[in-house]
Amino acid sequence: MKKIKMLFVTFAAFTLTIAAFINAASACTFIHYQPNLPKSLRE
Amino acid sequence: MAFSEKFANYLIDIKNLDNEDEKDILKYGSEVFFTTICGTTITLLIGWLVGVIYPLWAILLVSIIVRKLAGGAHSEYPISCFFITAFFYTLIAFLAIKTQFFFEQYKNTVIFLASMIALIVISKKAPVESLAKPLGFYQKKQLKLFSFIAIILLIVIQISFLYLQLYPLINYAISLVLIWHALMLLPLGQYLVSYIDKFYLMLKEVNLNEKN
Structure with a gap:
């Protein structure tokens, strides 16, 4: 059970990181709300 | 939180x-x-x-491509953003269905006008950055080029649909949503979004006052 939980957490963290990088590379989000881009992704 | x-x-x-x-x-x-x-x-x-899910799929798909590359006006609050996204995209799909007869009569003119508006506005204005997500010099250049290529590809798809007589409703919906995205790149679109934000803030204040 712990292994499945860790697998889920790793997959979720990977997905969210990819989402952050894709958004940083594009002009903005697809919907009409744009959260503040973190400094680490501006560089 | x-x-x-x-x-x-x-x-x-x-x-x-x-x-x-x-x-x-x-x-x-x-x-x-x-x-x-x-x-x-x-x-x-x-x-x-x-009951507008059929053209709405195409509208969302085109919107994802255009907004990601060309940017556009943004709301300051997630709630008013959900309203703008859900209301206006559904409205465009609804309009596409209800005024399809108009497209049947003037399809060449509609596609030509929508394509020209989108091309001119994108070449002049894209990418429109938001304060929350500033863009670098090279990123702006790349996004401008990619958004231009995307619009050209969309126009090619539309002309192919037109001559093969395929998906007329989808073709019309694409033309309407291109005009909408051109508007969102102009100051007029930003005014519209800021007015919706103001309206949301007003509703929020009224709610707070009623609770107090």
Whole structure:
């Protein structure tokens, strides 16, 4: 059970990181709300 | 605290992340991911309830491509953003269905006008950055080029549909949504979004006053 939980957490963290990088590379989000881009992704 | 932030904090706790940059990236990714999923799901759900799901799919697909490359006006609050996304995209799909007879009569003119408006506005204005997400010099150049290529490809798809007499409703919906995105790149679109934001703030204040 712990292994499945860790697998889920790793997959979720990977997905969210990819989402952050894709958004940083594009002009903005697809919907009409744009959260503040973190400094680490501006560089 | 928003669900997206709670979920990011949960992942940060489990993964024992100490690095502030990694934490910020996860929180940002979570906010972007959940707002996009919620916005898209709510829009599709409303579209399904109203009975406009068929053109709405095409509208959302074109919107994802155009907004990601060309940018556009942004709302300051997630709630008014959900309203703008769900209401206006459903309205465009509804208009496409209800005024399809007009397209049948003037399809060449509609496609030509919508394409020209989109091409001119994108070549002049794209990419439109928001204060929350400033763009670098080279990133702007790349996005301008890619958004121009995307519009050209969309026009090629539309002309192919026109001559093969395929999906007239989808073709018309694409023309309408291109005009909408051109508007969102202009100051007029930004005024419209800021007025919706003001209206949302007013409603929020009224609600607070009623509670007090």
